[in-house]
Amino acid sequence: MSRPGIFITLEGIEGAGKTTQVRRIVEFMESQGFECIATREPGGTDIGAKIRAILLNSEHITLAPMAELLLYEADRAQHLARLVKPALETGKCVICDRFCDATTAYQGHARGLSLDFINGLHAQILEGLAPDLTLLFDLPAEIGLTRARARLDAQNSTGLEGRFEAEELAFHQKVRKGYLSLAKDAPGRFAIVDAEAPPDQVWDQTKDLLARFLAQRSAA
Numbered sequence: 406m407s408r409p410g411i412f413i414t415l416e417g418i419e420g421a422g423k424t425t426q427v428r429r430i431v432e433f434m435e436s437q438g439f440e441c442i443a444t445r446e447p448g449g450t451d452i453g454a455k456i457r458a459i460l461l462n463s464e465h466i467t468l469a470p471m472a473e474l475l476l477y478e479a480d481r482a483q484h485l486a487r488l489v490k491p492a493l494e495t496g497k498c499v500i501c502d503r504f505c506d507a508t509t510a511y512q513g514h515a516r517g518l519s520l521d522f523i524n525g526l527h528a529q530i531l532e533g534l535a536p537d538l539t540l541l542f543d544l545p546a547e548i549g550l551t552r553a554r555a556r557l558d559a560q561n562s563t564g565l566e567g568r569f570e571a572e573e574l575a576f577h578q579k580v581r582k583g584y585l586s587l588a589k590d591a592p593g594r595f596a597i598v599d600a601e602a603p604p605d606q607v608w609d610q611t612k613d614l615l616a617r618f619l620a621q622r623s624a625a
């Protein structure tokens with residue numbers, strides 16, 4: 406697909422602080438003259454919000470791994486068709502909190518579903534689209550999980566969004582390892598941010614990476 410827009414994705418384990426950075430990335434990219442759309446997976450469309458509610462409800466302990474995978478892909482197919490692709494085709498900058506790498510890391514590396522099968526689904530669903538830049542907010546799983554669980558407690562969570570926070574530490578360690586191996590395999594697309602640092606320092610790193618990305622893009 407030929408397209409004039411910019412597609413930036415954010416990835417990381419639970420508690421990596423991605424959501425805080427999304428707002429700052431939008432402000433920064435707008436200050437550079439780009440019209441931006443901030444979105445997320447799962448749940449970037451109205452139908453996707455319904456799929457998100459199924460996926461994250463901590464009462465859904467019987468959700469089978471393959472059903473989970475296909476619900477993430479259904480959310481993505483809808484999101485790409487109705488929001489991401491149209492926005493990129495009209496030249497917008499799309500900033501997406503999680504995308505395909507999350508499926509490869511969570512459902513593939515951590516749940517153990519076939520990576521070949523997941524890659525095949527992505528080939529069908531993406532039709533050649535790939536993020537221009539993927540920011541991986543990396544930190545030890547112990548720290549991320551402690552942060553994420555504290556956030557849920559502070560929000561007096563009703564369990565509507567806690568299904569992954571309830572997974573064991575070993576699961577989140579596999580997710581982190583999966584992300585790091587994806588980053589190693591695609592160094593041109595990934596940039597790693599040390600997300601253990603305080604939010605302002607995380608932002609300083611992110612801003613430098615965005616500035617470098619834009620400089621390379623305008624030189625190309």
Ligand code: TMP
Nearest residue numbers: 445446447477503504507508511512569
């Ligand atoms: P969020 O809380 O960052 O919005 O992410 C929702 C949860 O869904 C998070 O625990 C990661 C998980 N997830 C997957 O397992 N596979 C995916 O493909 C995506 C996009 C998210």
